[in-house]
Amino acid sequence: MALSFALRGLTGGVPLDVALTLGPAPLALVGPSGAGKTTVLLALLGLLRPPTGHIALGAHVLLDTATGVDLPPEARRLGYVPQHHGLFPHLNVLDNVAFGLGCGAQPLGKLARRERALAVLRDLSLGHLAARLPRDVSGGEAQRIALARAVAIQPQALLLDEPLAALDAVTRREVRAWLREVLGGLQIPALVVTHDPADAEALQLDVAVLEAGRLQQQGTLAALRAQPASAFVAAWTARP
Amino acid sequence: MPRLAQAALVAAALLLLALVSVPLLGLALGTSPADLRAGLAQPAARDALRLSLLTTSLSLLVTVLLGTPLAWLVATRQARWLRLAELIVQLPAVVPPAVAGIALLLAFGRHGVLGAWLAPLGLEVPFTTGAVVLAEVFVSCTFYVQAATAAFRQVDRGHVRVARTLGARPWQAFVRVTLPLALPGILAGAAMAWSRALGAFGATLLFAGSLPGRTQTLPLAMYAALESDVRAAQALALVLVAIACVTLLAARRLARRAAWR
Numbered sequence: 001m002a003l004s005f006a007l008r009g010l011t012g013g014v015p016l017d018v019a020l021t022l023g024p025a026p027l028a029l030v031g032p033s034g035a036g037k038t039t040v041l042l043a044l045l046g047l048l049r050p051p052t053g054h055i056a057l058g059a060h061v062l063l064d065t066a067t068g069v070d071l072p073p074e075a076r077r078l079g080y081v082p083q084h085h086g087l088f089p090h091l092n093v094l095d096n097v098a099f100g101l102g103c104g105a106q107p108l109g110k111l112a113r114r115e116r117a118l119a120v121l122r123d124l125s126l127g128h129l130a131a132r133l134p135r136d137v138s139g140g141e142a143q144r145i146a147l148a149r150a151v152a153i154q155p156q157a158l159l160l161d162e163p164l165a166a167l168d169a170v171t172r173r174e175v176r177a178w179l180r181e182v183l184g185g186l187q188i189p190a191l192v193v194t195h196d197p198a199d200a201e202a203l204q205l206d207v208a209v210l211e212a213g214r215l216q217q218q219g220t221l222a223a224l225r226a227q228p229a230s231a232f233v234a235a236w237t238a239r240p
Numbered sequence: 241m242p243r244l245a246q247a248a249l250v251a252a253a254l255l256l257l258a259l260v261s262v263p264l265l266g267l268a269l270g271t272s273p274a275d276l277r278a279g280l281a282q283p284a285a286r287d288a289l290r291l292s293l294l295t296t297s298l299s300l301l302v303t304v305l306l307g308t309p310l311a312w313l314v315a316t317r318q319a320r321w322l323r324l325a326e327l328i329v330q331l332p333a334v335v336p337p338a339v340a341g342i343a344l345l346l347a348f349g350r351h352g353v354l355g356a357w358l359a360p361l362g363l364e365v366p367f368t369t370g371a372v373v374l375a376e377v378f379v380s381c382t383f384y385v386q387a388a389t390a391a392f393r394q395v396d397r398g399h400v401r402v403a404r405t406l407g408a409r410p411w412q413a414f415v416r417v418t419l420p421l422a423l424p425g426i427l428a429g430a431a432m433a434w435s436r437a438l439g440a441f442g443a444t445l446l447f448a449g450s451l452p453g454r455t456q457t458l459p460l461a462m463y464a465a466l467e468s469d470v471r472a473a474q475a476l477a478l479v480l481v482a483i484a485c486v487t488l489l490a491a492r493r494l495a496r497r498a499a500w501r
Contacts, residue, residue, distance in 0.1 A: 045405050073404035074412075080405040086398050090420045099416070100406030153406055 001058040003157045003189035007043050009051030014039040016050055016213045022157070026183050026190035028200040031210035032232055037193045038083070040210065041159045044191075045080055046073040057156045057189075074103065079155030083162045085146035087134040093145050094130040097121055100153035120152045121145075124182065140171035144178060151186070158183070158190040164199055176202050197221065197237060209233050264481055271474050279465075279475025287453045288461030288476065295369060295457060296437045299376035303384045303433055308426070311388035312418075316397075326389070333382040340378050341446025344371070348447070371448035372455050376437035383436050387429020391422035428495040435487040439480065 006019035014036035020027070029037050042048040044055060046062070049070065055063040062071045087096050094117050101113035108116065121127045126144055129137055137145065143163055150158060163179065164172050180203050183190055192205060200207050200221050207224055209216040209232070217229040221237060228234035271279075279285060313319075314326050332340060348355045348365040358365065365371050395418050403413035419426075441459040448455035450464060462476040 042401075045401075047401050047404065072409075073401070074407045074409055076405070077407070078405060080402060082398050082402055084398075086396075086402045088399055088403075088417060088421075099403070099408075103407030103409070103412055149406070 001156060001189070003044075003055075003057050003191075005044060005053070005055040005063075007040060007050040007053040007055075009053075011036075011043050011050040012039050012048040014213045016040065016043065018210065018213070018215045020208060020215065020218075022189035022191060024187045024189060026158075026192055026203065026205050028203070028205040028207045029191050029193045029210060030195065030197075030200070030207055030236060031216075033195075035210045036213040037210055038161055039213075041080070041161055041191065041193065044076075044159060045078055046071060046076050060156075077153060077156050079147075079150030079153060079158040081143070081146045081150050081158075081160045081163055084166055085134075085139075085142040087142055087146055087149070089134050091134075092130070093126070093132050093134070093137065094118060094121070096134065096145060097149045097152050099149065104153075117152055120148050124148050124151075124178075138171070139167050140175045143167065143175055147179070147182065151182070155188065157188055158186070160190065160192045162193050162195065165195065173202075179203065209236075267474065267477055267481060271478050275471050276475045276478060279469070279472040280479070282465075282469070282472050284452055284456070284461055284465070285472055285476055288456055288458045289479070291369070291372070291453065291456065292438060292458040295372045295376055296434055298373045299380060299437045300430060300434045302373065302377050303381045303437075304430060307381055307385045307433075308388055311385050312392050314385075315389045315392035329385045330382055332379050337379055337440065337442030338446055341375060341443035344375060344378060344443065344447040348374075366447060367449045367451065367455060369448075369454055372444055372457060375443040375447045376440045379440045379443050380433040380437040382433075384429045384433035387432065388422070388426045391425025391429070392418065394425065395421045424494050424496075428491040431487045431491040431494065435484055435491075438483060 002021055002023050004019075004021040007016045008018075009016065014034075016036055016039060018036075018040055029040065031037055039048060043050050043053065044062075049063075050065070052065045053063055054065070055061070061069050062076050063069060087093075088099065091099065094114055097120055098113040098117035101108045101116055102110070107113075118127060118130055121130055124144060124147075126141070126148055129141055129145065134142060134145075143166075147158075147160070147163065164175055167175060176199060183192075183203065192199070192203065194200060199205070205221075206219065207221055208218045209224070209230070211230060211232055217224060217233055224233055225237040225239075228237060280289075310325065310329065314322050335343075345366055346352050348358070348371070350356070350359055350364070355365065365374065399417050399421065400413050403417045404410070408416060438457075439459055440457070441463070444455070444457060445460060445463075450456045450460040452461070452464075456464065458476055458480055462473045462480070465473040465476065
């Protein structure tokens, strides 16, 4: 299933003009700070509303300002990992992952959702952390748990905001490899905001470049490097 | 010279501490267990204790039920009337309690703004137990609303957003994320407000009077006992101090220590 969207107009203070279609392969969203990368994610999630826009997962319309369709965030089923993981500090790892299973149209009971959450954690080799509080796990673990929590609701697409930014170099490589495996296995549209070309390279992501709210260029890292459309793209893709 | 300056600073600090702690210590040490028992054995003291527990429980209930929505709105919304509301709710902390009592009396009196409404319904508020509760709400609500507002403001809105994306409706996100994260601060505010309500004196005296069994709360009974039986007054005072100390400690613990921090 494809995630396609067009977002236009002043959204959360950023003048957006973006249209993209994502297939099952993940896409990296890059751009200078303030370009509107997080704004795009929040608009897709339904946490910000663009003046005009259209968002659809296949034939399932999430937002269409022309016809007045605007599903609330809880009805969009988009897996989201915010910057700095955003784990709920008052819930242990298991209950963080189980959180989404207790909401929605058919909420699971406490036992059932914990069982399911544990299965998700084990699938992602995180089972041993289940009883810990978020303050007692490392940064890399927290990022993985946050992804597990997003994946647990069986989302139709994934939106990750700088999933690797807060990590030290070694952890970053580890989590990157892990993320590559997980994203490869999921086969759903995924948008990964990043500021590091190495992420795009290692995760083998196509890249969409956002500048001042507009889509500047889109393609493989190699294509961008060969023919950068702007000074930012040239600098960003330049080999160190 | 700096050493002298430092000594002066410490001396000033100690002087203030002494002013606060010596009278309270004196009260505690000057009341023997026998005095305490005898003082509390008086029916007037028992009635006052019972009435105080009843009215402060009710006033806390009213404050929490009405103050929590206000605190949440003030903390999360930008509307201009809420900035004004934030200011209004701080007034009881700066208005002298006796002034509050007179204002309440005038408002709920037969010809008052609110009293004129209630009179046709056969409701007369002044000098009733209800008036005690209202006076207590008036003088204590600031403490609760301020603490709850601060607690709600500290909740990371990012957590609420994540909860929504995970399928939580707005009220579910509130109950499962916002409220638990704000709870330590809210409980600390409730403890402070309750303690303030328990000590309400001026406002209660002017608006509700000092009728034994009906409106004579602990502080009022203590004041009344001063004229007849100093021991009883002392005993009641000691009870109030003890409750205040326990509340202060509880509030500090709650504000500082949530299990997940």
